Structures are given as structure tokens and as C-alpha cells.
Amino acid sequence: MNIISTNPVTNSVIGETNTSSPEDIHQKVENAHSVQEDWTSLGVTGRVDILRDVLRLFKEHLDEIGVLSTQSMGMPSSLRHTLDLDAGIEYFEWYLENALESLKPEISFEDSTSLNTVFYEPTGVAAVISPWNFPFCTFIWQVIPNLVVGNTVVFKHASECILVGKLIEDIFSSSKLPKGVFSEVYGGGEVGDILIHEDIDLISFTGSTTVGKHIASVGAEKLIKVLLELGGSGPGVVFEDADMDKVAEAVFFNRFANSGQICDGLKRLIVHKNIADKVGQILVKMLQSKKVGDPQDISIDIGPLASIKQADGLKEQVDDATSKGAKVLIGGKKPASLSEAFFEPTLLSNLTTDMKVWQEEVFGPVLPIVTFESEEEAINLANDTVYGLGGYLFTEDKDKAERVATKLKTGMISVNGTLYLHPSSPFGGYKKSGLGREHGKYGFHELCQLKVVATEK
Numbered sequence: 001m002n003i004i005s006t007n008p009v010t011n012s013v014i015g016e017t018n019t020s021s022p023e024d025i026h027q028k029v030e031n032a033h034s035v036q037e038d039w040t041s042l043g044v045t046g047r048v049d050i051l052r053d054v055l056r057l058f059k060e061h062l063d064e065i066g067v068l069s070t071q072s073m074g075m076p077s078s079l080r081h082t083l084d085l086d087a088g089i090e091y092f093e094w095y096l097e098n099a100l101e102s103l104k105p106e107i108s109f110e111d112s113t114s115l116n117t118v119f120y121e122p123t124g125v126a127a128v129i130s131p132w133n134f135p136f137c138t139f140i141w142q143v144i145p146n147l148v149v150g151n152t153v154v155f156k157h158a159s160e161c162i163l164v165g166k167l168i169e170d171i172f173s174s175s176k177l178p179k180g181v182f183s184e185v186y187g188g189g190e191v192g193d194i195l196i197h198e199d200i201d202l203i204s205f206t207g208s209t210t211v212g213k214h215i216a217s218v219g220a221e222k223l224i225k226v227l228l229e230l231g232g233s234g235p236g237v238v239f240e241d242a243d244m245d246k247v248a249e250a251v252f253f254n255r256f257a258n259s260g261q262i263c264d265g266l267k268r269l270i271v272h273k274n275i276a277d278k279v280g281q282i283l284v285k286m287l288q289s290k291k292v293g294d295p296q297d298i299s300i301d302i303g304p305l306a307s308i309k310q311a312d313g314l315k316e317q318v319d320d321a322t323s324k325g326a327k328v329l330i331g332g333k334k335p336a337s338l339s340e341a342f343f344e345p346t347l348l349s350n351l352t353t354d355m356k357v358w359q360e361e362v363f364g365p366v367l368p369i370v371t372f373e374s375e376e377e378a379i380n381l382a383n384d385t386v387y388g389l390g391g392y393l394f395t396e397d398k399d400k401a402e403r404v405a406t407k408l409k410t411g412m413i414s415v416n417g418t419l420y421l422h423p424s425s426p427f428g429g430y431k432k433s434g435l436g437r438e439h440g441k442y443g444f445h446e447l448c449q450l451k452v453v454a455t456e457k
């Protein structure tokens with residue numbers, strides 16, 4: 001059976017590929033095992049040398065990947081370099097430049113007679129499963145560090161961007177990477193499910209919390225390491241002294257860019273009561289200046305959602321809010337002039353915490369706004385979620401920012417829009433946003449076995 005990729009704007013088929021059979025999947029895992037020792041024995045420097053060739057090829061094919069991503073999941077062509085392609089390359093380069101330093105042995109104990117040295121060793125064969133929202137970046141974030149530390153990888157991309165996945169495999173095949181070190185399987189969740197039940201040593205999963213829980217249960221049964229990067233409902237707290245330009249820019253990039261399909265995005269705006277009207281007006285004006293439409297048009301700021309299914313789910317969340325009394329400041333529905341996968345950029349006020357837009361992850365261009373009076377109330381609202389991925393604070397008072405940052409139950413916090421995203425900084429979440437961290441030495445170490453060797457002096 002074939003798996004089909006459709007363009008969310010036109011709903012037309014853009015390509016297809018064969019679904020991997022259980023036998024294919026099994027074979028790829030076996031191949032990954034058979035080359036794992038050789039891949040490990042190259043050492044960090046040997047692996048990095050080969051991966052430099054892979055990097056060169058990805059740079060050559062970057063535009064092709066971008067065009068396919070826009071066609072498959074609707075990322076605006078005006079933003080795809082900033083949001084996905086260039087970011088992916090930046091991380092890839094960082095991993096290669098910093099591998100040796102991050103993975104060098106460390107002395108954990110030393111006295112006059114003995115020395116304990118910690119070695120970072122590969123874990124083995126990693127099953128890596130990605131979502132569709134950043135088709136290039138998430139693949140880079142999950143796969144390249146595994147290869148750097150010496151794991152071999154069997155990868156499954158999301159069905160929405162199966163053609164990007166196919167191109168990724170073709171690029172690897174034309175590189176100097178030994179066969180079997182990276183391979184790919186194709187299909188929906190059922191293919192991912194077969195993969196994680198295979199004889200693997202590690203699962204690296206990025207996606208929804210619902211599927212993440214299932215992955216964790218399979219990992220628990222096998223007693224293997226599971227790294228989970230899951231959903232989020234990032235709070236953005238706007239204090240009275242906030243710089244409004246910084247708020248508007250951060251709200252666009254962290255909520256509306258990529259049609260709001262950003263895991264660690266700013267998904268609930270918590271604004272001081274005295275400035276709520278002003279913030280609402282500024283954000284309405286900002287959104288009125290943005291163009292919504294075909295993401296292939298370079299002048300478009302906001303494209304469709306990745307699929308009609310995503311847009312329908314979003315509509316259900318917004319309808320639930322309005323039926324319970326939320327006020328629509330702008331947007332609120334699917335635009336009549338565009339196809340079914342679009343949803344108007346939307347701001348909602350008059351929120352109550354029983355609404356789905358407050359309680360669930362909202363994966364689309366919709367921002368609920370609530371108000372607060374005291375710092376304590378703002379912190380309680382910010383933490384009133386099962387998630388804990390990104391958090392955003394807006395204030396010119398550095399002490400206040402530091403104080404509140406220590407109280408937020410999130411893995412990452414941005415103050416006044418300053419990005420926490422950097423290849424050397426850990427990425428990941430508290431609570432139901434996941435387990436473990438990606439990036440930096442922290443991310444490399446998550447993928448390794450630690451071995452201590454005690455020697456006489």
C-alpha cells in the first residue's frame with residue numbers, strides 16, 4: 001500500500017511512497033545493529049568527518065527540501081529559511097563543531113591512589129520518530145546528535161511530510177555515510193509502532209503527549225531509554241511596564257508564524273489588567289497587517305494549517321470558547337475565501353479556565369488572553385497547565401523577570417522575546433511536555449551510556 005502526500009492548500013496529491021512492511025522495518029533494524037560496532041569504532045572525529053559530507057549535501061539540497069515542506073505542510077516560503085532550513089543547518093554545524101569537546105572523557109573522582117574516568121559511549125540502535133511541523137529542523141535535532149554519539153538510526157518522519165523524508169533518505173544514500181548507519185521507514189503511526197516494538201536500544205520521539213505516553217509505555221516494557229519532546233501550552237506574561245513592540249513581535253513569531261504550529265510557542269497570553277485593552281488593540285493591529293494565503297506566495301505571512309484535520313480541531317476549540325462566552329477580538333473562523341485548511345489568525349478575550357483553548361494545547365493561530373492583577377496570580381495562571389515547555393515574560397524590570405522565571409514550571413524561558421533557542425542550550429520540558437533534553441552537551445549525553453572506569457594511579 002502507498003502512502004500519499006497532499007498539499008493542504010489545494011488538497012491535491014503531490015506524491016506518494018511505499019509503506020514499509022514489517023519485514024522491511026525488521027531488516028532495517030537488523031542492518032542498523034550489524035554496522036553499529038563499526039560506526040562506534042570510528043570515534044567522534046571519524047564520525048564527524050563523514051557527517052561533514054552529509055552536511056555539505058544537505059546544504060546543496062536545502063531549497064528543494066524547503067519547497068517540498070511548503071507544499072506538504074504549508075510553511076510560508078517567506079519564513080521557511082528562518083524558521084526551519086537555516087536553523088537546521090546552524091544546529092547541524094554546531095553538533096559537528098562541538099562533538100569532541102562535549103563527548104570527551106571526564107574525571108569524576110581522583111585521590112592519591114585512584115582515578116575515576118567517565119566515558120560517553122553510544123547506546124546502540126535508536127528508533128527516531130518526528131512530527132511534521134518543522135520538517136527539516138526536527139529531523140536534524142533528533143537524528144544528527146544520535147549519529148554523532150555513535151548510535152545508528154532507523155528514522156520515521158510524519159506522514160504529512162513523507163516526501164521530505166524520502167528526499168532526506170536519498171541525500172544520505174548519496175553521501176559517504178556507511179550503509180545501514182541511517183535508514184528510514186515510511187508510513188503512519190502503525191509503522192512507528194512496529195518500529196518501537198523492534199529490537200532497539202533507544203527511542204527518540206517528538207510529537208504529541210498522547211502518542212508520547214504510548215511510546216513511554218513501550219519503552220518501559222522493554223526497559224530502554226526513551227527521550228520525549230512533547231506538546232506545550234506556553235504562557236506569556238505581560239507586566240505593566242512591558243515594551244509593547246517586543247510583545248507584538250514575540251507574539252507574532254511565537255504564536256502566529258508557522259500558523260501557530262510550534263511546540264514551545266506562546267499559547268496563552270496573561271496580561272496585566274491595566275494594559276489588557278491596549279495590548280489587545282496592538283495585537284489586533286499587528287495581525288491586520290499580516291497577509292494570510294497561499295504559502296508559496298513570498299508575500300504571505302501566515303499559511304494554512306498542515307491539514308484540514310488540524311484546522312477542524314482548532315475550529316472545535318474556538319467554538320467551545322465562544323459558546324462559553326469568549327469574545328473574538330479578531331478572526332475566529334475559517335476564512336470564506338480560502339480552502340478548508342486555513343484558519344483566521346484569532347485573538348480571544350473574556351476567557352475562563354474551563355475552556356478547551358486554556359486547558360488543551362492549541363496547535364494553530366489562536367491566542368487566548370486572560371488578565372491578572374498580582375504577580376502571584378500571573379504565576380498561578382502561567383503554571384495552570386499540564387504542560388511545561390516554553391515560557392515568555394515581558395517586563396523591563398530584570399529583578400522581576402528573574403524572580404518570576406524561577407517560579408515558572410517550564411524548561412525554557414524567554415524574557416522580552418530574547419530567544420532561548422540555541423544549539424548549546426538544553427531544549428525540553430517539565431510535566432507532560434516530555435522527558436530529557438535535546439541540544440548542547442546535555443542533549444548528547446542523553447543519547448549515551450555513561451561508563452566509569454576506575455584505575456590505579
Ligand code: NAP
Nearest residue numbers: 130131157158159188189192193207208211229230231263
Ligand atoms: P503525533 O501525532 O504524536 O505524531 C508524531 C509522530 O509519531 C509522527 O511521525 C506519527 O506518525 C508518529 N506516530 C503516531 N502514532 C504512533 C504510534 N502509535 N507509535 C509510533 N509512532 C507514532 O504528533 P503530530 O500531530 O505529528 O505533531 C504535533 C505535536 O508534536 C504537538 O503536540 C507538538 O507540540 C509536538 N511537538 C513537540 C516538539 C518538542 O520538541 N517538544 C516539537 C515539535 C512538535 P504519522 O504522522 O505518520 O501519524
